[in-house]
Every structure is written in C-alpha cells, then in structure tokens.
Amino acid sequence: MALKVIADECIGCELCVNVCPDVFEMNAEGKSVVKPGADENAPCVDEAIDSCPTSAIVKE
Template sequence: MIAVVNQDECIGCESCPEFCPEVFKMGADGLAVAYTNPVPSEFEEATKEAAEGCPAHCITIE
C-alpha cells in the first residue's frame, strides 16, 4: 500500500498525523506528507482511517 497526500489540496489541518504518525507528518511548509512508503502492514488500517478522516479528502491510497 502506498499513501499519497495531494499537496495542492492539503489544508494543513494536522489530522492525518494524529491518526497515523508512523506514516504522516507535517512538512516545513505546513502541509502533510506521507513519509513512510510503502506503508507497513501494521499501519495500513490507521492509514486508511487517516484518508477517510481527512477533511480535505486529499489522501489517496494505492
């Protein structure tokens, strides 16, 4: 599984690192980034929850 944050749509709300800090973090520009790819199997569920909980709907899972 690969997680991707669309930087053009991210609003910097910090919700994804709250769901799964092992995969998502906030970049220096204040936008989220998926820094762990491929996503380790033990974090797949939390990654999916982060994508579903994103208010900007800018996280895709491949």
C-alpha cells in the same frame, strides 16, 4: 498501491498526523506528507484517509 497526499488539497489540519503518526508528518510548508519508508498499509491509514476533510490523501 502508493499512498500520496495531494499538496494542493492539504489544508494542514494535522488530522492524519494525529490519527496515524507513524505514517504521516508535516513538512516545512505546513502540508502533510507520507514519511519515507512508512508502512503504507498500516491499519490507521484508512482512518486517516476517512478523516481528511479535503480528501487530500489517496491510494494510487
């Protein structure tokens, strides 16, 4: 499974970055993205998914 942030749904609130900074970061457009090479199975990923107010983080 691949972890993905749907850019059109991300509002840039940074909750995922605060919850899981080893996996998520903000890009130049103010949207969250998955860091290259990040551990997409890190324990904090599920909490970040649950914390996202727009459900922009998905596992595909």
